[in-house]
Amino acid sequence: MRALAACRRRAAVAGMALLLALVVPPAQAEERPLLLVMGDSLSAAYGIERQEGWVSLLDERLDGKANVVNASISGETSSGGASRLPDLLGQHEPHIVLLELGGNDGLRGLPPRQFEANMADMIEASQAAGAEVLLLGIDIPPNYGQAYRDAFTGVYDRLAEEFDVPLVPFLLEGIALDDSLMQDDGIHPTAAAQPRILDTVWPELAPLLEENGLTLAVHD
Template identity: 45%
Template sequence: MCASFSVSASTVLILGDSLSASYGVEQSEGWVNLLQNKIPQHTIINGSVSGETTAGGLRRLPALLERTQPDLVFIELGGNDGLRGFPPQQLKNNLTKMIQLSKQSGAKVLLSQVMVPPNYGPRYSKLFSDAFISVSQSENITLAPFFMEQVAVDPSLMQRDGIHPNTEAQPIITAFMLPWITQELTNN
């Protein structure tokens, strides 16, 4: 006997930076577009902007929520905060406000862990990383591992800048993110 179930169509808002905005690759080949192809019954809206910080995401979020009315918001922000050496407490405050705004709109929230390069020193790196753990726990949301962890260590998957994933990395990121997104869409 074959069991079947149906998942109603949902709208997913991806709120990220250049890693999700397809920087340096064709938009059609970026992981967000590839994700849409994997789950065509859902609507994926890419609200990502290259260079975006958590403060910028927070400023843009209310209009995005109103316009898209998402069922799920995936937040992949913080990398540019870290690269600019912004205080981890500011990162925590902005992430918390984005999560709360998303929840108030009726959306579920999935937060991505983000990491900074090791040259920022172990103390800052730990405070930065811990900010995501702390926020996800205090807001009772799922924290997905950073999708760049496996990709960034393989130079053949990176653009020449060593920061952004190349076209070959996009399907890998899609495969990594697919279960995290679908799990959030199916869990009530």
């Protein structure tokens, strides 16, 4: 009887091990880099289908080799992003944070120093949480005046230098002045522009992915 009971216990343990193997993700899945995108409407696929946005295209390009969390909200400012980020860092524990904010600050004419302080807070919080940061810069229309535009765009350069983080100087490079790639509002890119946005981001993002253990056979 004792031998029979022992056999039953071993069978039960083996069955439980098999069940766990089926339902628990493999260790490799848990070790995949996680990317957190903190942006505004440019990253939230405003005016187009969400799956057409550049962040969704990034997720497709990574093909399961990394996880992508898009925490972008249309209309988001650097102040709003700074207030939301700590909870998101704790929830997702990202390896890489992509900061695409500032456009709404600029369009509202907010002081560049305030914008810079908010962005600095987000970079510091991300780095303190063990994440690397990629800055995605943006520009504002010429009618805001060259002095303000220079002060605004200069924030990204200073932050990149101060915190030693990579920078994409202008997310909409080659797109913003092409009417065929912009929606009627002249601010938001079309679906056709989204692959070009991703191609603009990729050269700065790829080295961060490699540093986090991702073998990049994901883009030909």
